[in-house]
Amino acid sequence: MIEHIEKQSGRAFKLKKGQKLKVIDPLGGQVSDMVLFNARDKREKISSGKTLDFEETILITAGHYLWSNRSRKMMKILEDTNGRNDFLLAPCSPETFEIMYSHQGYHPSCFENLYTNLERFGLQPDDVPTAFNVFMNVQFAPDGKLSVLPPLSTAGDFVLFQAEMDLIVALTACSAEDSNGGSFKPIHYEIIE
Amino acid sequence: MIEHIEKQSGRAFKLKKGQKLKVIDPLGGQVSDMVLFNARDKREKISSGKTLDFEETILITAGHYLWSNRSRKMMKILEDTNGRNDFLLAPCSPETFEIMYSHQGYHPSCFENLYTNLERFGLQPDDVPTAFNVFMNVQFAPDGKLSVLPPLSTAGDFVLFQAEMDLIVALTACSAEDSNGGSFKPIHYEIIE
Numbered sequence: 001m002i003e004h005i006e007k008q009s010g011r012a013f014k015l016k017k018g019q020k021l022k023v024i025d026p027l028g029g030q031v032s033d034m035v036l037f038n039a040r041d042k043r044e045k046i047s048s049g050k051t052l053d054f055e056e057t058i059l060i061t062a063g064h065y066l067w068s069n070r071s072r073k074m075m076k077i078l079e080d081t082n083g084r085n086d087f088l089l090a091p092c093s094p095e096t097f098e099i100m101y102s103h104q105g106y107h108p109s110c111f112e113n114l115y116t117n118l119e120r121f122g123l124q125p126d127d128v129p130t131a132f133n134v135f136m137n138v139q140f141a142p143d144g145k146l147s148v149l150p151p152l153s154t155a156g157d158f159v160l161f162q163a164e165m166d167l168i169v170a171l172t173a174c175s176a177e178d179s180n181g182g183s184f185k186p187i188h189y190e191i192i193e
Numbered sequence: 194m195i196e197h198i199e200k201q202s203g204r205a206f207k208l209k210k211g212q213k214l215k216v217i218d219p220l221g222g223q224v225s226d227m228v229l230f231n232a233r234d235k236r237e238k239i240s241s242g243k244t245l246d247f248e249e250t251i252l253i254t255a256g257h258y259l260w261s262n263r264s265r266k267m268m269k270i271l272e273d274t275n276g277r278n279d280f281l282l283a284p285c286s287p288e289t290f291e292i293m294y295s296h297q298g299y300h301p302s303c304f305e306n307l308y309t310n311l312e313r314f315g316l317q318p319d320d321v322p323t324a325f326n327v328f329m330n331v332q333f334a335p336d337g338k339l340s341v342l343p344p345l346s347t348a349g350d351f352v353l354f355q356a357e358m359d360l361i362v363a364l365t366a367c368s369a370e371d372s373n374g375g376s377f378k379p380i381h382y383e384i385i386e
Contacts, residue, residue, distance in 0.1 A: 049283030049323030054292060059337030071288030090242030095264030099247060130242030144252030
């Protein structure tokens with residue numbers, strides 16, 4: 001069954017070891033931030049630093065694993081029809097919009113959409129790590145300069161993950177203008193046995 | 194007073210807002226992993242994802258800030274005589290040597306040297322985030338491939354930081370062969386009022 005994440009919102013759910021998770025961009029050009037926790041010990045969580053270290057690349061795609069802070073495999077990426085994801089940048093937060101967008105007042109954010117959905121699993125805002133940003137198109141220049149460009153994903157692109165341990169997963173339909181080509185769209189996902 | 198961190202070891206200490214910390218490579222070619230915690234609320238800590246996002250670059254050096262998971266400035270980098278640091282890779286851990294070096298048995302690691310020194314501040318191994326790796330020379334190719342090369346630092350090179358809040362700081366003299374050109378040397382530091 002395909003689940004629908006409304007634009008600028010999020011979801012959290014359990015995924016058992018061996019189950020597959022398909023994260024789908026139904027309309028194209030939309031980012032989804034994903035964080036992972038070990039369902040049996042929530043102090044173990046997805047780690048950008050460990051993943052980039054063990055996989056020896058900035059660009060994580062099919063064939064790579066997502067690793068935890070305890071140096072264990074959390075997920076394998078089985079397929080990636082788009083092939084561009086980001087694992088450098090933290091989820092957009094209220095401060096992202098204040099500092100980088102000079103936005104005044106409330107703005108939805110992936111950070112809020114992650115921690116509010118993770119609350120029922122006993123997780124707090126401070127527990128949210130740097131997310132694996134599915135479909136996010138962050139380009140890096142030889143001098144290190146980072147640019148957030150519109151996603152290259154087109155309607156129906158997906159990334160298929162397989163759980164390497166029992167997981168709590170949180171996913172968003174990202175809320176940041178720059179990350180989504182100036183528009184906001186839903187994200188779909190499917191849990192496959 | 195210049196403090197000496199023995200090769201393959203670490204230290205942790207408090208640094209008050211406004212104080213400066215000079216991290217020195219006394220012999221050249223040696224990496225120092227650094228993590229930061231808010232001394233008044235240890236759930237706030239250094240964040241690679243937030244720093245790369247707000248500074249819009251992979252290469253963090255003089256003029257940049259180190260940011261926390263709560264989107265606040267923890268340190269400013271005032272000077273950097275070497276100019277190459279890494280903020281992509283997690284501290285080397287026992288698993289680094291098992292998985293990447295096929296090493297059997299005990300091996301000292303930055304991860305161990307961080308958490309054992311942070312223990313007296315009430316911090317646990319799972320609290321250790323991705324470190325800011327002073328002097329570490331991680332090159333990235335246009336296809337994202339990462340290479341850990343010997344540091345470019347020569348004897349006496351230093352990075353001068355200033356605390357933007359009261360901090361707990363942990364520093365190492367890194368234990369990983371590849372990060373230090375195949376040898377292990379001490380790190381010096383100085384707290385300046």
